[in-house]
Amino acid sequence: MRQLFAFMLCFPLLVQAQVNQDSIQLKKMSDEILTNGKAYDLLRELTKKIGGRLAGSPQQQNAAIWGKRNMDALQADKVYFQPCKTPAWQRGGKDFAAIVGVNGVATNTPLAALALGNSLGSNGLIEAEVLAVANFDELEKRKDEVKGKIVYYHSVFDATKVQTFKAYGESGIYRGSGASRAAKYGAVGVMIHSLSTAPDNAPHTGGMRYDDAYPKIPAVALGPNDAKALYAMTKKSTVRAQMQTYGFFLSDADENNVVAELKGSTYPDEIITIGGHLDSWDVNEGAHDDGAGVVQTMEVLRTMKALHYQPKHTIRFVLFANEENGGRGGAKYAELAKLNKEKHIFALESDEGGFTPRSIGITSSEAQFKRFEKWSALLKPFGTEITSGGGGADIGPLVGYDKSIILSSLIPDSQRYFDLHHAKTDVFENVNKRELLLGAVNIAAIIYLVDQYGVNP
Amino acid sequence: MRQLFAFMLCFPLLVQAQVNQDSIQLKKMSDEILTNGKAYDLLRELTKKIGGRLAGSPQQQNAAIWGKRNMDALQADKVYFQPCKTPAWQRGGKDFAAIVGVNGVATNTPLAALALGNSLGSNGLIEAEVLAVANFDELEKRKDEVKGKIVYYHSVFDATKVQTFKAYGESGIYRGSGASRAAKYGAVGVMIHSLSTAPDNAPHTGGMRYDDAYPKIPAVALGPNDAKALYAMTKKSTVRAQMQTYGFFLSDADENNVVAELKGSTYPDEIITIGGHLDSWDVNEGAHDDGAGVVQTMEVLRTMKALHYQPKHTIRFVLFANEENGGRGGAKYAELAKLNKEKHIFALESDEGGFTPRSIGITSSEAQFKRFEKWSALLKPFGTEITSGGGGADIGPLVGYDKSIILSSLIPDSQRYFDLHHAKTDVFENVNKRELLLGAVNIAAIIYLVDQYGVNP
Numbered sequence: 001m002r003q004l005f006a007f008m009l010c011f012p013l014l015v016q017a018q019v020n021q022d023s024i025q026l027k028k029m030s031d032e033i034l035t036n037g038k039a040y041d042l043l044r045e046l047t048k049k050i051g052g053r054l055a056g057s058p059q060q061q062n063a064a065i066w067g068k069r070n071m072d073a074l075q076a077d078k079v080y081f082q083p084c085k086t087p088a089w090q091r092g093g094k095d096f097a098a099i100v101g102v103n104g105v106a107t108n109t110p111l112a113a114l115a116l117g118n119s120l121g122s123n124g125l126i127e128a129e130v131l132a133v134a135n136f137d138e139l140e141k142r143k144d145e146v147k148g149k150i151v152y153y154h155s156v157f158d159a160t161k162v163q164t165f166k167a168y169g170e171s172g173i174y175r176g177s178g179a180s181r182a183a184k185y186g187a188v189g190v191m192i193h194s195l196s197t198a199p200d201n202a203p204h205t206g207g208m209r210y211d212d213a214y215p216k217i218p219a220v221a222l223g224p225n226d227a228k229a230l231y232a233m234t235k236k237s238t239v240r241a242q243m244q245t246y247g248f249f250l251s252d253a254d255e256n257n258v259v260a261e262l263k264g265s266t267y268p269d270e271i272i273t274i275g276g277h278l279d280s281w282d283v284n285e286g287a288h289d290d291g292a293g294v295v296q297t298m299e300v301l302r303t304m305k306a307l308h309y310q311p312k313h314t315i316r317f318v319l320f321a322n323e324e325n326g327g328r329g330g331a332k333y334a335e336l337a338k339l340n341k342e343k344h345i346f347a348l349e350s351d352e353g354g355f356t357p358r359s360i361g362i363t364s365s366e367a368q369f370k371r372f373e374k375w376s377a378l379l380k381p382f383g384t385e386i387t388s389g390g391g392g393a394d395i396g397p398l399v400g401y402d403k404s405i406i407l408s409s410l411i412p413d414s415q416r417y418f419d420l421h422h423a424k425t426d427v428f429e430n431v432n433k434r435e436l437l438l439g440a441v442n443i444a445a446i447i448y449l450v451d452q453y454g455v456n457p
Numbered sequence: 458m459r460q461l462f463a464f465m466l467c468f469p470l471l472v473q474a475q476v477n478q479d480s481i482q483l484k485k486m487s488d489e490i491l492t493n494g495k496a497y498d499l500l501r502e503l504t505k506k507i508g509g510r511l512a513g514s515p516q517q518q519n520a521a522i523w524g525k526r527n528m529d530a531l532q533a534d535k536v537y538f539q540p541c542k543t544p545a546w547q548r549g550g551k552d553f554a555a556i557v558g559v560n561g562v563a564t565n566t567p568l569a570a571l572a573l574g575n576s577l578g579s580n581g582l583i584e585a586e587v588l589a590v591a592n593f594d595e596l597e598k599r600k601d602e603v604k605g606k607i608v609y610y611h612s613v614f615d616a617t618k619v620q621t622f623k624a625y626g627e628s629g630i631y632r633g634s635g636a637s638r639a640a641k642y643g644a645v646g647v648m649i650h651s652l653s654t655a656p657d658n659a660p661h662t663g664g665m666r667y668d669d670a671y672p673k674i675p676a677v678a679l680g681p682n683d684a685k686a687l688y689a690m691t692k693k694s695t696v697r698a699q700m701q702t703y704g705f706f707l708s709d710a711d712e713n714n715v716v717a718e719l720k721g722s723t724y725p726d727e728i729i730t731i732g733g734h735l736d737s738w739d740v741n742e743g744a745h746d747d748g749a750g751v752v753q754t755m756e757v758l759r760t761m762k763a764l765h766y767q768p769k770h771t772i773r774f775v776l777f778a779n780e781e782n783g784g785r786g787g788a789k790y791a792e793l794a795k796l797n798k799e800k801h802i803f804a805l806e807s808d809e810g811g812f813t814p815r816s817i818g819i820t821s822s823e824a825q826f827k828r829f830e831k832w833s834a835l836l837k838p839f840g841t842e843i844t845s846g847g848g849g850a851d852i853g854p855l856v857g858y859d860k861s862i863i864l865s866s867l868i869p870d871s872q873r874y875f876d877l878h879h880a881k882t883d884v885f886e887n888v889n890k891r892e893l894l895l896g897a898v899n900i901a902a903i904i905y906l907v908d909q910y911g912v913n914p
Contacts (some may be wrong), residue, residue: 030619033620034616034617035617079503158492159891160492162487162838162839162840162898197891198890356870358840365834382619383619383815395626413813413870415889415891415892415895416892433654434621434654434872434873434876438619438872
């Protein structure tokens with residue numbers, strides 16, 4: 001009885017001491033990042049000196065060299081390339097779309113337009129009547145009207161979704177498969193409403209994928225204002241439109257994932273991964289998508305070195321080669337993990353923009369999640385908490401190799417992301433230094449906790 | 458026993474039904490605001506057509522007329538002016554500061570500078586040696602060196618504070634009372650490091666107050682880069698500087714609080730107040746500070762009318778006349794509340810910028826707070842929760858009249874506010890539509906809950 005009593009007295013004290021020590025370490029990392037952080041300067045270099053960096057472009061090659069050089073300078077234990085073939089889609093020219101006839105009367109109203117990534121060129125100017133549909137249901141109902149037309153999908157963002165990624169998911173299916181779904185019924189071209197929340201007319205590009213069973217027709221995203229005007233017009237009138245795009249593929253390019261490692265002192269064979277993707281679309285600087293994730297990854301490495309932190313597990317800092325239009329970087333990383341029989345315990349991705357972090361998302365077993373949730377109190381001073389559901393396109397393939405790997409993501413505030421995502425406005429000037437650094441603070445915090453205590457309850 | 462059992466069964470169901478009904482109403486308001494919200498358009502008008510609106514300026518007069526006209530158009534039950542005298546501080550000219558000598562060698566390095574609001578002009582160009590101090594402690598230690606000098610306070614923001622308002626509070630005392638503290642020992646002028654988190658050199662103005670016991674010496678805020686360079690220089694060299702400012706007061710101006718009311722159906726004599734302040738500094742458009750609070754207030758009124766919401770309590774929508782350099786708008790509102798023996802139960806202010814809302818701050822008794830806290834679950838889908846501590850400069854005076862009034866504030870993410878607060882960058886372009894509207898959503902939510910259930914457990 002007396003022993004139990006003593007135990008009950010001591011145990012909370014031990015736990016409390018532990019929590020205090022962790023709080024101190026987290027604060028130390030936060031202070032280092034918020035005071036001496038280099039992420040913002042690195043992002044300026046990546047966006048302004050290198051610029052947009054679509055996989056297969058010279059800029060993407062430069063970005064990998066830049067990433068390796070900078071991580072070398074941070075004195076990681078090991079820095080290396082993981083060679084990786086990527087698609088080399090080329091926009092090929094200045095995309096064009098216009099309304100050229102209303103109820104048989106010629107007109108000439110240009111539409112702000114960007115070809116969707118991976119879409120093939122129109123082979124000259126095409127002109128056809130526009131069939132505007134609200135969604136795939138309407139397309140199916142009106143499939144007999146599709147032949148020979150340009151199909152417009154009114155894939156407007158649902159403004160009522162507070163979590164904007166939900167609205168993105170719903171509208172995103174039209175960007176991804178809208179072209180082939182319409183080509184199946186004989187459409188000659190496809191237009192979509194840009195996946196945008198911005199009160200402006202900038203068109204947003206983004207990846208699409210053809211179904212090889214159907215003709216590969218051209219596809220563009222229209223600026224939101226033009227898209228809405230077109231949609232309204234089709235409700236009252238017969239509208240004819242023209243479009244011309246130039247997309248094509250060069251043969252696959254030789255790119256590289258850039259990997260830096262801090263070797264674990266206790267569990268060198270158990271790997272924790274942090275990463276973001278180096279590639280971006282061609283029309284912007286890829287500042288939020290995903291320059292932010294890249295420089296936050298480098299910032300965590302810098303901070304651990306600056307504070308002489310010696311991890312227990314091996315920590316990998318990965319700049320993925322190709323996420324936007326192929327996901328080949330992440331696929332290669334998982335393929336090599338499998339080939340080398342690596343043991344991965346935890347992988348975190350930052351690819352939702354460099355905005356104020358709101359939570360660390362976790363995908364794990366229920367028992368593991370309960371343990372993670374207890375860390376919310378430690379994260380709270382830095383503005384986040386543990387929430388259910390994490391992962392990302394670059395780390396996702398790891399699960400195909402080992403289902404026990406815990407996937408995680410930095411989840412920033414989502415209100416502004418789709419204003420600029422894949423649009424020309426995703427530039428350095430739209431990234432805030434403190435928000436960007438605070439993301440790195442929270443990544444460093446969760447990585448520290450996982451490194452100290454592992455992933456199991 | 459049977460009765461108790463039945464009661465236990467029913468009670469959670471009733472509570473659940475209530476919660477569901479509230480969730481539905483909150484979602485309805487949120488959808489209305491995120492879909493049809495006019496706050497962003499109103500903010501464009503206020504900032505672009507009217508512009509900066511310091512109390513006593515013609516712009517501020519126009520802003521009050523604009524506010525009344527728009528709230529009339531929203532068909533509140535009553536819309537009226539509350540006349541109110543305000544200070545009429547004038548900047549008077551283009552503020553100037555420069556380094557003109559280093560170790561006796563003449564130089565000419567201009568410094569980005571803005572006179573502090575309420576500071577008086579320098580009466581011509583003044584030139585003196587700079588005494589740079591880290592803080593008031595150092596000033597006191599070196600008080601014998603102050604006479605005849607320009608005192609520079611290195612009131613740099615503490616970047617490690619995740620809650621930026623904490624850092625603002627700490628550095629803000631130098632802006633508020635630095636001039637008189639230095640004048641006490643014979644300083645001829647004062648410079649401070651701008652209260653800024655931005656990685657730029659824009660100077661930030663803001664209110665100061667003289668202690669009538671000492672000479673009223675001129676005071677400027679320097680751009681962050683210039684301030685840091687000056688401070689570093691004084692560590693190695695004797696630095697001479699010049700400054701010239703032009704501030705003066707016209708006699709007090711006749712301004713107005715603008716008040717709209719929805720009359721309560723059940724408790725017409727119990728008043729709930731929502732508000733923001735119409736005035737801004739002269740150097741910007743006052744978009745976040747506090748155009749955002751003004752148009753969010755109007756948006757809540759618009760939404761209640763659009764949804765035909767009939768409040769139980771009387772709800773007041775108040776655009777305060779003067780917060781920045783006098784607080785006379787809030788003082789007048791409280792004075793009239795006392796005079797008219799009004800019963801106020803709850804007042805909420807939005808004056809921390811139009812950024813993504815993080816919480817609703819509440820200052821109340823512990824028992825009341827516990828009841829408020831239960832509403833966190835209802836607010837969560839809209840991104841906020843109830844946190845302890847709320848209020849603001851405009852509603853604060855109500856407590857002097859009745860200590861039982863609950864004060865509340867919309868607490869948005871604070872990372873970006875001090876990048877632009879009181880600087881020329883506080884313009885419409887730096888406000889995000891969704892973030893602004895989401896603030897109004899959360900104000901509408903808490904006001905609805907208070908109106909339905911009152912403030913007592």
